[in-house]
Amino acid sequence: MKLDFAIAEANHSRAMDLLFGPDWYRPSDPERGFLAALYAASGTERRTLILGEIIEPLPNEVYWSPAKGLVMAHSYYSRAINRLQEMPGAGLINVHSHPGPRAGLAPPAPSPQDLDSDRNELGAVSRVLFPGRPIGAAIFSAGGGISAREYRFKRPTTRKEALRFARKGPSILFGDRVRIVGRRLRLQEGDPHRKAPPRPFDPVCTDSSILLWGERGQRLLSEISIGIAGLGGVGGIVAEYLARLGVGRLVLVDYDRLERENFNRSQGATRREAAHRIPKVKVYSRVTRAAATAPRFRVVAKRASAAEEDGIRNLLNCDILIGSADDAFARQVLDHASYAHLIPVIDGGTVLVSRPDSTIIAAGKCQIASSGVGHPCLECQGVYTREEATVARESASWGKYLDTDHSSPASEKELRAPSVICTNALVASLMVLRVLSIVLGTTPATTSGLQRYYLENGELQWGAIKECKPACRKNSFSGHGDSHHIPTGVDLRWEAIRKAERE
Amino acid sequence: MDESSLPTPFRIALEHLREKTQAEARVDAVCNNFAYVWVSDLRKANAEAPPGGWIRLPTAFPFGNPHGLVTTEPLKREDGSRVTDAHHPNHDMCKPVQSLGGANYYSWTWQDCPPIRDPRDIVGVLQWYERRIRRG
DSSP states (O other), X not given: XXXXXXXXXXXXXXXXXXXXXXXXXOTTOOOOEXXXXXXXXXXXXXXXXXXXXXXXXXTTSEEXXXXXXXXXXXXXXXXXXXXXXXXXXOEEEEEEEEOOOSSSOOOOOOOHHHHHHHHHHHHHHHHHSOTTOOEEEEXXXXXXXXXXXXXXXXXXXXXXHHHHHHHXXXXXXXXXXXXXXXXXXXXXXXXXXXXXXXXXXXXXXXXXXXXXXXHHHHHHHHHOEEEEEOOSHHHHHHHHHHHHHTOSEEEXXXXXXXXXXXXXXXXXXXXXXXXXXXXXXXXXXXXXHHHOOSTTOEEEEEESOTTSHHHHHHHTTSSEEEXXXXXXXXXXXXXXXXXXXXXXXXXXXXXXXXXXXXXXXXXXXXXXXXXXXXXXXXXXXXXXXXXXXXXXXXXXXXXXXXXXXXXXXXXXXXXXXXXXXXXXXXXXXXXXXXXXXXXXXXXXXXXXXXXXXXXXXXEEEEOSOOSOOTTOOGGGGTTOGGGSOOOXXXXXXXXXXXXXXXX | OOGGGSOXXXXXXXXXXXXXXXXXXXXXXXXXXXXXXXXXTOOOSSTTSOOOEEXXXXXXXXXXXXXXXXXXXXXXXXXXXXXXTTEEETOGGGGGGGGGTOOEEEEEEOTTSXXXXXXXXXXXXXXXHHHHHHHO
């Protein structure tokens, strides 16, 4: 399983201030450090260690000793452990600075003294923290490089084991990458001993976009992993766009099948696939493989619902999530995941209202919004309400059709809403532009917020909400990973399909 | 029913409810993402009415809103007349607790109510149910 290290932008700024603040450079005191909460966030293929609340040192709790190096006092560890035991799921990370390199993002390597003190100090911590809580250490360099490592200490079960314990030592695993998550997403290498070369990109196929964001930007796209929840008219187009842009890895989650009824807005799908009712994840695995410009492109297809545990766990392997499921239940699940697991979510959808006996579209909107640390949540932006998410949980048909025809009983109504590929493509384009803005900073003014295009008058407007409402609690579980319960459940639409397919 | 399979925030809410007002609160069924929580001391407007009822709480509580109440007997107002607001006798929603006597469904929703933020808000939810019963 891969290991990442993630930190919210605000925590990163505070950490850099504590480690390299204005008076940081003192010849006799070359390193600084602090302790912080550490959370584990698990997908099916990736585990992320997230730096949580920083427990700031008091005067003389962290100091430099010429003989011992950087010392964190026992009283500081005790205070930190007492605090962490009250925080469900929180482990401990020891963070310190390395004065060099002062430029470049190369991850700094721990010295033998660092590893030695970790073995002693963190080994002792492992005995007092509740079992299962993560323990780690990280180094920040003045240039901005970060490396992080996780320690797994064997917990002694007998007195004899306890005596031999310290000498035996722990297992150490370095995080492959560092994610700094805020309005933007920054990705850095995290393993100072990494031997594998960076993922390649194709400079010929992508030369037109390299003119915009350079080879560094293109390499970043080839390193990134994006999850797509829902492969309807919008999600399918987003998947192909991302593959063509050079994104290195896609995770596709959807439970539906391609059919003649949705063929007219399934870009890249064939009539044959529609006739055979092939699952959409399979169709778009083929489409994205054929369209990919990244040489080592990988696509993972999971026939599942993003609102259920196995669907969301696959998406938690990703760096950014696309929410195109058009369902308040799935939206709420993704909204929670974005904060707890520090994975930005870009949500999009379109609604059209027809006018009987006319070709005029009575009303229509195409909407996108981003959510996660540094952004207001989808709920506060009005993308869904708590009540809509509640009702969607208990009704398989909720939200599937617009009640415009009052002549037939509801039970006989076709569970369909009007849809057209061009509005789907419009939403998909806005969503992918948002991805580029968050990952590459291509259009800083469009990184956050809700954009809505009204078909009837052709206006593109911005939502008024710039931050979560004061009573919103999403930020209270930011970065809490697995210790925050994501409100998944049984997706009744998917359950009905599963039941029908079993029979 | 085994409550250990329910999500942690839901179990915290249930424990809090037991501690504060409803010592005998229990989950009798879970169906379509909703738990039927039996509250034996649910105060009814009519003194002669048998106590108790099942409040329907989403297993995602407190991130989902309560929806509906199931009772064994039709609810009555103080003057003895029946509560008719959103009353559905023998509705499908009663099925999970039908064998325990559940026969009357009141499809009350949390629409336009103050947002639920914490598992401990469950006490306020119960008071809301009691107010709805009193208002009829």
